[in-house]
Amino acid sequence: MFSKATEYALRATIYISQKSSVEKKLSLTEIAEAIDSPPSFTAKILQLLTKDNCVIHSVRGPNGGFYITEKDKHLPLKKILEAVNENDLFDKCILGLKKCSETKPCPLHFQYKPIKQELIHLFQTNTIQDLSEKADNESLFINNAI
Amino acid sequence: MFSKATEYALRATIYISQKSSVEKKLSLTEIAEAIDSPPSFTAKILQLLTKDNCVIHSVRGPNGGFYITEKDKHLPLKKILEAVNENDLFDKCILGLKKCSETKPCPLHFQYKPIKQELIHLFQTNTIQDLSEKADNESLFINNAI
DNA sequence: TTAATTAAGGACAAAAATACCTTTAATTAG
DNA sequence: CTAATTAAAGGTATTTTTGTCCTTAATTAA
Ligand code: FES
Ligand code: FES
Numbered sequence: 001m002f003s004k005a006t007e008y009a010l011r012a013t014i015y016i017s018q019k020s021s022v023e024k025k026l027s028l029t030e031i032a033e034a035i036d037s038p039p040s041f042t043a044k045i046l047q048l049l050t051k052d053n054c055v056i057h058s059v060r061g062p063n064g065g066f067y068i069t070e071k072d073k074h075l076p077l078k079k080i081l082e083a084v085n086e087n088d089l090f091d092k093c094i095l096g097l098k099k100c101s102e103t104k105p106c107p108l109h110f111q112y113k114p115i116k117q118e119l120i121h122l123f124q125t126n127t128i129q130d131l132s133e134k135a136d137n138e139s140l141f142i143n144n145a146i
Numbered sequence: 147m148f149s150k151a152t153e154y155a156l157r158a159t160i161y162i163s164q165k166s167s168v169e170k171k172l173s174l175t176e177i178a179e180a181i182d183s184p185p186s187f188t189a190k191i192l193q194l195l196t197k198d199n200c201v202i203h204s205v206r207g208p209n210g211g212f213y214i215t216e217k218d219k220h221l222p223l224k225k226i227l228e229a230v231n232e233n234d235l236f237d238k239c240i241l242g243l244k245k246c247s248e249t250k251p252c253p254l255h256f257q258y259k260p261i262k263q264e265l266i267h268l269f270q271t272n273t274i275q276d277l278s279e280k281a282d283n284e285s286l287f288i289n290n291a292i
Numbered sequence: 293t294t295a296a297t298t299a300a301g302g303a304c305a306a307a308a309a310t311a312c313c314t315t316t317a318a319t320t321a322g
Numbered sequence: 323c324t325a326a327t328t329a330a331a332g333g334t335a336t337t338t339t340t341g342t343c344c345t346t347a348a349t350t351a352a
Contacts, residue, residue, distance in 0.1 A: 001147065001235065004340065007242030014253060027298070041341045047300065060299045061349025089147065096153030098290045107160060107277040107286045111268055118261050122254070131253040140253045144244045150310065173328070186312045193330065206329045207319025 006086040009045050011035040011142045013080050016056055016068050017132035025058075025065030036143040049083050055128075073129035081123060090120050152232045155191050157181040157288045159226050162202055162214050163278035171204075171211030182289040195229050201274075219275035227269060236266050 002010075015034050020026045028046065032039040046066055049055040055075060056068045081087045093100035094112045102109075134140060148156075161180050166172045174192065178185040192212055195201040201221060202214045227233045239246035240258045248255075280286060 001238060001240055002242070004242065010241055025298095029298095038341055040343070043299075044301095044341090050299090058299060059349075060297085060347070062297045062351070064298045064349065066299085092147060094147055095156050095288065096148065096150065097287065104287050106288060107281045108156075108268070108272075109286070111272070115261060115264050115268065118264070122257055122261065126254075126257070135253045140255070141243065141250050142241065142252060171328095175328095184311055187310060189329075190311090190331095196329090204329060205319075206317070206327085208321065208327045210319065210328045212329085 002086060002089075003084075004041075005045050006081060006084050008035065008037045008042055009049060009080050009084045010077065011037070012042060012046060013049065013055060013068070013128055014131050014135060014142055016066055017073055017128045018136060020065075020067035022067055022069065025063065025067045027065045031066065034143060036145075045084060048085075049080070051083070054083050055079055068128070073132070074127050076124050077126050077128065077131070078120075078123040080128070090116060090123075148232060148235075149230075150187075151191050152227060152230050154181065154183045154188055155195060155226050155230045156223065157183070158188060158192060159195065159201060159214070159274055160278050160281060160288055162212055163219050163274045164282060166211075166213035168213055168215065171209065171213045173211045177212065180289060182291075191230060194231075195226070197229070200229050201225055214274070219278070220273050222270050223272050223274065223277070224266075224269040226274070236262060236269075 012031050012035055015031055016026060019034075028039055028043050031037075031046070032042045035042075046056070046058070050058045050066070055072060056066050057072075058064070058066050078087070081089070091100060093106055094108050094116075095106040097104075097106050100106075100109065135142065158177050158181055161177055162172060165180075174185055174189050177183075177192070178188045181188075192202070192204070196204045196212070201218060202212050203218075204210070204212050224233070227235070237246060239252055240254050240262075241252040243250075243252050246252075246255065281288065
């Protein structure tokens with residue numbers, strides 16, 4: 001479904017939302033450990049998420065790290081997909097035609113359309129906070145721990 | 147969503163189902179042109195689909211080519227995904243955890259689950275024939291023609 | 293100011309996916 | 323049988339994705 005980059009971006013943002021604040025920033029090392037991802041690659045992805053402060057923030061130096069503001073916790077998950085350039089999933093044809101369109105539909109178009117709509121809905125209505133709260137309250141996981 | 151290989155496999159099989167019969171086999175060249183795919187790469191994918199005659203059949207030599215039997219047209223699309231080893235989409239965690247499970251669910255698991263079920267349903271209930279008939283009767287496309 | 297810490301940024305490496313090409317085997321027509 | 327045709331099979335090349343490493347910049351504390 002998603003690329004590794006996107007999966008790490010989603011898991012990392014959820015973790016940052018759970019554990020960080022302006023006063024308590026999280027280091028790359030802590031984040032990568034918490035979400036079971038390769039640290040160096042994760043660094044690149046976090047850079048995308050901090051670009052233009054679009055989703056998360058970062059500070060260098062001692063006690064620096066990554067954090068998210070209360071305001072940004074209300075961003076929809078879709079924002080994360082945009083940040084890592086995987087937003088186009090929702091425009092794509094399931095059979096790989098260059099354009100998914102109503103006027104030149106593929107044989108699966110009309111059956112896939114409602115499913116695609118639900119996927120879009122899922123990523124547009126759920127905020128970062130929704131997921132991190134859920135993960136806090138219920139017994140949910142963002143790593144492969146035993 | 148799917149890899150290029152899977153997209154080509156689906157489009158190729160639909161085309162073969164539309165145009166071929168035991169008497170009228172289709173050459174690699176014709177198929178690749180019809181579905182807008184790179185011929186050499188398509189050859190590899192068709193090999194996977196002919197392996198053990200799992201979805202389509204092939205004959206070498208003059209007037210040889212690829213075809214599908216009436217019986218095999220009743221196979222579900224899922225069979226094509228299995229042939230190209232992309233069947234695991236339906237077991238995967240949307241956040242990339244190693245196991246998608248009810249006992250160790252990710253924060254999106256319970257919302258993604260019904261969508262995943264609909265996807266599975268789509269590929270299990272639709273047969274190859276269903277799609278090729280639809281493409282015949284309605285105005286549906288399996289290439290990028292203008 | 294200096295040393296320590298932490299992310300940013302760029303170059304590089306490995307792996308996987310995609311695509312191509314050449315040779316071989318099967319089949320058919322003449 | 324021979325030549326032509328077509329897929330099978332294998333190797334190779336290219337591109338994209340994934341992952342690493344090293345240097346630089348920013349920040350902090352002493
Ligand atoms: S044209 Fe294929 S999904 Fe819309
Ligand atoms: S555990 Fe993530 S989708 Fe099931």
